[in-house]
Amino acid sequence: MAIFAIQILNSLLYASVLFLIAAGLSLIFGVMRIVNLAHGSLYAVGAYVTAWLIGAAIARHVPLGLLFLALPVGALSVALIGIVIEPLLLRPFYRRAEEYQLLVTFGLLQIFEDLIRLVWGGTPLSADTLIDALPILHIGGLFYPAYNIVVIVIGAVAAIILWGVIYHTRFGVMLRATSQDRRMASALGLNVELVYVVAFGIGCFMAGLGGAIVVPTQAAVLGMGVDALVIAFVVVVIGGLGSLKGALVGAVVVAFVRTAGIQFFPELELAVLYLIAAGVLLVRPTGLFGTA
Amino acid sequence: MTTITDQAPRERALPRVALAAVAILLALAVIPSFTALYQVQLLTYGLIAAIAALGFNLLLGYTGLLSFGHSAYFGVGAYTVALVVAHLGLRSMEEYLLIGIPVVAITSAIFGYICVRHTRIFFGILTLAISQVLYSLALKLYWVTGGSDGLRVPRPTLFLGLLNFSGSHGFQLFVRSYYYYVLGIFVVCVVLMWVIVHSPFGKALQAIRDNEVRARFIGLRIRRFRWIAFLVSGTFTGVAGILWVPLNGLTTPEVLYWTFSGEIVFTALLGGFRNFTGPIVGGIAFTYLKTYAVATTEYWQLLLGVVLVTLVLVLPTGIVGAISRAGQWFGRRNAVT
Numbered sequence: 306m307a308i309f310a311i312q313i314l315n316s317l318l319y320a321s322v323l324f325l326i327a328a329g330l331s332l333i334f335g336v337m338r339i340v341n342l343a344h345g346s347l348y349a350v351g352a353y354v355t356a357w358l359i360g361a362a363i364a365r366h367v368p369l370g371l372l373f374l375a376l377p378v379g380a381l382s383v384a385l386i387g388i389v390i391e392p393l394l395l396r397p398f399y400r401r402a403e404e405y406q407l408l409v410t411f412g413l414l415q416i417f418e419d420l421i422r423l424v425w426g427g428t429p430l431s432a433d434t435l436i437d438a439l440p441i442l443h444i445g446g447l448f449y450p451a452y453n454i455v456v457i458v459i460g461a462v463a464a465i466i467l468w469g470v471i472y473h474t475r476f477g478v479m480l481r482a483t484s485q486d487r488r489m490a491s492a493l494g495l496n497v498e499l500v501y502v503v504a505f506g507i508g509c510f511m512a513g514l515g516g517a518i519v520v521p522t523q524a525a526v527l528g529m530g531v532d533a534l535v536i537a538f539v540v541v542v543i544g545g546l547g548s549l550k551g552a553l554v555g556a557v558v559v560a561f562v563r564t565a566g567i568q569f570f571p572e573l574e575l576a577v578l579y580l581i582a583a584g585v586l587l588v589r590p591t592g593l594f595g596t597a
Numbered sequence: 598m599t600t601i602t603d604q605a606p607r608e609r610a611l612p613r614v615a616l617a618a619v620a621i622l623l624a625l626a627v628i629p630s631f632t633a634l635y636q637v638q639l640l641t642y643g644l645i646a647a648i649a650a651l652g653f654n655l656l657l658g659y660t661g662l663l664s665f666g667h668s669a670y671f672g673v674g675a676y677t678v679a680l681v682v683a684h685l686g687l688r689s690m691e692e693y694l695l696i697g698i699p700v701v702a703i704t705s706a707i708f709g710y711i712c713v714r715h716t717r718i719f720f721g722i723l724t725l726a727i728s729q730v731l732y733s734l735a736l737k738l739y740w741v742t743g744g745s746d747g748l749r750v751p752r753p754t755l756f757l758g759l760l761n762f763s764g765s766h767g768f769q770l771f772v773r774s775y776y777y778y779v780l781g782i783f784v785v786c787v788v789l790m791w792v793i794v795h796s797p798f799g800k801a802l803q804a805i806r807d808n809e810v811r812a813r814f815i816g817l818r819i820r821r822f823r824w825i826a827f828l829v830s831g832t833f834t835g836v837a838g839i840l841w842v843p844l845n846g847l848t849t850p851e852v853l854y855w856t857f858s859g860e861i862v863f864t865a866l867l868g869g870f871r872n873f874t875g876p877i878v879g880g881i882a883f884t885y886l887k888t889y890a891v892a893t894t895e896y897w898q899l900l901l902g903v904v905l906v907t908l909v910l911v912l913p914t915g916i917v918g919a920i921s922r923a924g925q926w927f928g929r930r931n932a933v934t
Contacts, residue, residue: 338717340721340722340775378711394906394910397910400907402718403663404657404663404866404870405909407665407862408720408862408866408905409906409910411862411863411905411906412903412904412909414902415743415905416899416906417902418898418902419896419897419899420899422895422896422900534730535725538722538725538726539726542722546722572737573733573736574733575735575736576733576734576736576737579726579729579730579733580730582726583711583723583730586715586722586723586726587714588717590714590715
């Protein structure tokens with residue numbers, strides 16, 4: 306029974322990280338109609354920056370409590386990258402065919418993957434000090450790090466805040482207006498370019514936060530971004546591209562299927578995920594909650 | 598691409614195209630006699646990449662569908678050969694092609710049937726998702742596919758065992774003979790594709806690409822046309838995979854991973870996907886670009902990424918598009934003066 310509880314917690318942990326990545330991807334698609342293939346790499350950058358900050362802080366004997374500041378800083382640095390990239394590289398492509406948008410983000414993916422290697426090298430960076438900084442819980446005789454619970458909570462809080470921002474603030478109204486009709490929004494006097502930059506920045510922040518909070522539980526390794534992107538695709542395809550609720554449901558479904566898969570059919574766990582995604586896309590092209 | 602103005606001069610242009618093709622073919626045929634073995638090998642890889650891109654471009658350039666999962670067909674071709682070697686013990690290239698092509702065609706037919714229900718971005722994601730099913734199977738079913746170690750493929754015999762490469766100079770002889778073998782298949786593929794895109798079927802695809810609604814109004818069965826285009830496209834790319842694996846000697850799950858699909862897209866764009874010769878030029882150019890990038894820097898992916906982004910920003914019509922535009926520009930200037 307305790308193992309069962311821990312598997313559920315593990316699923317929720319994974320779901321929380323997946324939600325952060327997929328919600329960012331979905332938000333960017335929903336507002337700007339761009340499928341950002343570099344999104345997984347931004348997640349990886351978040352993980353690397355955080356792990357590197359924590360490593361540097363430990364070397365300088367910074368008190369343990371302050372190490373947690375590395376998480377938001379890591380996420381913010383990714384948001385900053387996003388704010389630079391959007392006007393520079395993505396803005397010229399909104400009026401052009403989708404192929405070019407996909408290709409430019411694919412180019413960005415290649416650049417990020419190698420920049421990570423250039424800056425941090427090929428050895429994995431770990432940041433497990435954060436796990437040790439928090440107590441270890443006892444669940445029915447088994448040990449479980451409290452840090453994992455923190456990750457789950459962060460994911461849940463991020464979902465609530467994002468929902469609040471999109472549906473209950475003035476900026477959210479502007480965001481949704483731009484998403485529905487860019488030209489009309491612009492004609493009504495909205496600063497569409499600003500909305501785009503901020504939306505892309507928020508999307509990148511989410512990806513970076515995902516990377517930042519996941520890195521203490523597993524080291525930052527090369528290729529983590531590319532792997533994460535395909536899984537995030539599965540999430541948004543199941544839930545529906547451009548839908549916040551979809552990203553949440555998709556993340557939970559994928560996380561539970563994957564945890565069960567590793568337990569019961571390890572050879573097929575990935576294949577099953579892609580098959581579910583393909584199946585959903587066939588039956589409901591726009592995903593479970595998509596409208597696009 | 599094929600615009601209305603394109604139609605009239607084509608009657609006159611055909612002999613000129615044929616002449617140019619023969620000249621290029623002759624050049625390709627004599628190149629190995631005065632270049633190093635390594636260059637011959639590289640050019641073979643280039644021709645194979647050109648076949649893959651040619652197939653891919655039937656979907657992107659002519660049907661308007663961007664597939665982000667063409668690694669699947671390349672990989673199925675490669676893995677079919679590897680499995681045929683491992684389990685049936687066959688050693689002849691003709692046998693590989695004979696078994697590989699139907700397998701690739703059937704795979705593309707099944708995947709295509711699913712994928713063509715969608716267009717635009719959903720088509721891209723669906724092709725990607727389905728190709729990743731194969732990737733994860735190749736990675737995880739290690740007792741069949743060797744997992745991440747992949748499967749080895751020995752040098753095959755050519756022309757039903759007439760050419761055998763087991764001797765001491767086997768490798769050199771193989772590379773030089775295999776070049777001509779691939780060149781032959783390359784020519785067949787190019788001619789076939791030329792016939793396809795200039796046939797009524799090809800014209801129908803272009804009509805669907807340019808205006809789906811109108812194409813439906815004049816009675817074209819859009820989904821079926823797209824499906825057949827997908828089937829042909831996947832099969833061409835699969836042939837490239839079949840040809841690639843004996844030269845490489847090894848197939849690993851990387852050829853099924855989605856980033857490899859991205860490279861195929863890159864290839865087509867590099868040459869220019871809006872014209873027939875673009876993917877061919879792109880395939881050869883990309884092979885050289887990647888080889889030299891890998892040779893010069895550890896961070897070759899960075900270099901390729903920068904090239905890709907600049908290309909999309911500055912030269913969206915690719916190499917061939919840029920050359921033909923430059924040609925037109927000079928032509929017009931000469932006409933004025």
